[in-house]
Amino acid sequence: MESDLLCEFESLRAKSITSIRAAKEEGRKVVGKYCIYSPMELVLAAGAIPIPLCSTKQDPIAEAEKVLPRNLCPLIKSSYGYAASGACPYFNASDLLIAETTCDGKKKMYELLSDIKPLHLLQLPQKQDEEALQYWYGEILKLKNRLEEDFSVTITDHNLREAIQLMNEERRSLQDLQDIAKLKPSPISGIDLLMVLYNRGFSVDKKEAVFMVDRLTLELKELYSKGVTPFTRKTPRILLTGVPIGIGSHKVVQIIEENGGNVVCFESCGGYKAVYDRVDEEKEPLLAIAKKYLGTPCSCMSPNLARFELVERLAEEFDVDGVVDLTWQGCHTYNIESYSMKKYLQEKRNRPFLQIETDYSESDVEQLKVRIEAFLEMIN
Amino acid sequence: MVNKIDFLKYSERGEVVITAGIDVGSTATKAVIFDGTIRSMAIIPTGWNPKEAGRNVFLEALNEASLQEQDISMIVGTGYGRVSLAFIDRKVTEITCHAKGARFLFPQTRTVIDIGGQDSKVIAVGEDGSVVDFIMNDKCAAGTGRFLQVMTGILDITLDELGQMASGSKPVSINSMCTVFAESEIIGLLAQEVTKEAIASGIVQTIANKMLSLTSRVPCLEEITFSGGVANNPEICAVLSSAFGAKFNIAHQPQIVGALGAAILGYEKL
Missing domain, CATH: 3.30.420.40 (ATPase, nucleotide binding domain)
Known part of the structure; x- marks a missing residue:
């Protein structure tokens, strides 16, 4: 799809570096984060700029392997390599990092990162019941105190409610955009959708980003009504679940689409998982925030039935022909969970399922092509 | 063991439809000429040039069947080297081809x-x-x-x-x-x-x-x-x-199952 709006999204990351520098000169603080368990509302309520950090490219992995073991997940290695080598401008601009004890690899890597930057570690419980919520609420409260202390601000309920509204509005716009791909055939390719979902996160002005996303959604609706689409009604529709991906770690999406498929739904972190649930605007703000974030269906939770239910529901709603479960090498939680995911989906509806275990390198592209092409032939 | 597709297909000119399957593997390159039953087959080492191996094995199989290139209605390529074959009409992965070939030989x-x-x-x-x-x-x-x-x-x-x-x-x-x-x-x-x-x-x-x-x-x-x-x-x-x-x-020639499957897929497509 060629569109001026898509070009705007493409240039968003470069643009945001300039905006961050300008904002910092005016005294605004920047908070870097890696994971969707980081509660953005608190950062916004503290008047700071939340920004995602680089973690999706192969380039800094060699640098990271000077310190980290080679057989670790590429996302952790890339994150650390970017940070340690100074190659991530967002990391460099950050005044504070928010991190969580999600998987073992990440929490040990964060210990190393805390030598480079001030880092606030949230101890994330790994179950999602009432007891865990009370504990997590305490953690959220500690983050609020840390932000107030570090940035010499007071976070009021009013600030929090405004931030909740803004973030819910962002979630609403992102869900609307992703729902466009429910149309058959989808007017947007998975690779373009991924680029938008990934790049918009770097926008410093969240209201502006919501406006841009809404404009794109409208544009796509028009394209659909005119019958403009890169696909046909016969194009196999794929739901991608599993590990987080972004631009740089998008090779599986690219291979699927270059071989005649269409990724219509990203259940993963940067996609539907982050936006399908909202923060309750009626409840006490901090508790409502704690509840929404703890509910995130990540494989670090045990059990993680909510992910299976979400994938099945989305597979149904997006009318997909097959599910691809992408797992990074060394990501034990997603790799192990893949077995149960397959079993769950096949017992429900005997849905075609393909697990791809890979890393960020290009070394296995030819082999992946055979498997993905064969999978597309199988479901077509 | 006799394996045949029950019906013969005829082209617009009333001739029997003949297809070819070429499987360019990492070690060996295989070709099968098919017209409802296996007409001929050939196996040669892939060597360093998969493109040339694909061409040569096709010509060898044609020769074996006393056919000319223009007698073939469709050529389907498979195997890792399928992308290097410029003269094929369609490419299919070895997964689909092996299943097809195996079912033909052993239903x-x-x-x-x-x-x-x-x-x-x-x-x-x-x-x-x-x-x-x-x-x-x-x-x-x-x-x-x-x-x-x-x-x-x-x-x-x-x-x-x-x-x-x-x-x-x-x-x-x-x-x-x-x-x-x-x-x-x-x-x-x-x-x-x-x-x-x-x-x-x-x-x-x-x-x-x-x-x-x-x-x-x-x-x-x-x-x-x-x-x-x-x-x-x-x-x-x-x-x-x-x-x-x-x-x-x-199979008598277990290496040709993929090429056979490719040829059958071409045959069914026509």
């Missing part, structure tokens, strides 16, 4: 085990003959023809001799699945004066174990058809078949 096939030069795979086939699931070992040489090639290199024997030596010998346990580590392990065993026969038997057992571990992830129903160059070796087939506790179907 009751529900599982295809293929050990090729650089990958091995298990394909689950539905009752209707379509692929329902598959698993590939494609990131390392463990359990592939290349593994066997390296091992026979250390023992200074051919693949046929490996099978003969292995049969009837008590296998020594080889713990490494990794080709490079297994190589060191075998060099160590030779230094301890373990017999070539016991090592050969151990190597074959390693392949069987690797294939068994692959099948734990996909349904493995009978009948099982074994394809690929390694299936040419009767002793290795016997070890695998006993490890699986099932009888294997093995």
Whole structure:
């Protein structure tokens, strides 16, 4: 799809570096984060700029392997390599990092990162019941105190409610955009959708980003009504679940689409998982925030039935022909969970399922092509 | 065993439709000419130039069938080298082709085990003959023809001799699945004066174990058809078949199953 709006999204990351520098000169603080368990509302309520950090490219992995073991997940290695080598401008601009004890690899890597930057570690419980919520609420409260202390601000309920509204509005716009791909055939390719979902996160002005996303959604609706689409009604529709991906770690999406498929739904972190649930605007703000974030269906939770239910529901709603479960090498939680995911989906509806275990390198592209092409032939 | 498609297809000019399947593998390149039944086949080493190998094997198979290029209505390419063939009409992955070819030769096939030069795979086939699931070992040489090639290199024997030596010998346990580590392990065993026969038997057992571990992830129903160059070796087939506790179907020319499947897919498409 060629569109001026898509070009705007493409240039968003470069643009945001300039905006961050300008904002910092005016005294605004920047908070870097890696994971969707980081509660953005608190950062916004503290008047700071939340920004995602680089973690999706192969380039800094060699640098990271000077310190980290080679057989670790590429996302952790890339994150650390970017940070340690100074190659991530967002990391460099950050005044504070928010991190969580999600998987073992990440929490040990964060210990190393805390030598480079001030880092606030949230101890994330790994179950999602009432007891865990009370504990997590305490953690959220500690983050609020840390932000107030570090940035010499007071976070009021009013600030929090405004931030909740803004973030819910962002979630609403992102869900609307992703729902466009429910149309058959989808007017947007998975690779373009991924680029938008990934790049918009770097926008410093969240209201502006919501406006841009809404404009794109409208544009796509028009394209659909005119019958403009890169696909046909016969194009196999794929739901991608599993590990987080972004631009740089998008090779599986690219291979699927270059071989005649269409990724219509990203259940993963940067996609539907982050936006399908909202923060309750009626409840006490901090508790409502704690509840929404703890509910995130990540494989670090045990059990993680909510992910299976979400994938099945989305597979149904997006009318997909097959599910691809992408797992990074060394990501034990997603790799192990893949077995149960397959079993769950096949017992429900005997849905075609393909697990791809890979890393960020290009070394296995030819082999992946055979498997993905064969999978597309199988479901077509 | 007589395998035929029940109906013959005729072109607009009233001639019998003939298709070709070309399978460019990492080690061997195969071609089958098909007109409802196998008209001819050819197998040549791939060498360093998959494009040329694909062309040559096609011409050889045509020659064998006393046909000209213009007699062929559709050419389907498969195998890792399929992308290098400019003259094909369609490309299909080896997964789909192996399932198709195996079902043609053995219509009751529900599982295809293929050990090729650089990958091995298990394909689950539905009752209707379509692929329902598959698993590939494609990131390392463990359990592939290349593994066997390296091992026979250390023992200074051919693949046929490996099978003969292995049969009837008590296998020594080889713990490494990794080709490079297994190589060191075998060099160590030779230094301890373990017999070539016991090592050969151990190597074959390693392949069987690797294939068994692959099948734990996909349904493995009978009948099982074994394809690929390694299936040419009767002793290795016997070890695998006993490890699986099932009888294997093995084609007269197990290497051509993929090329045959490609030719049939072309035939059905017309």
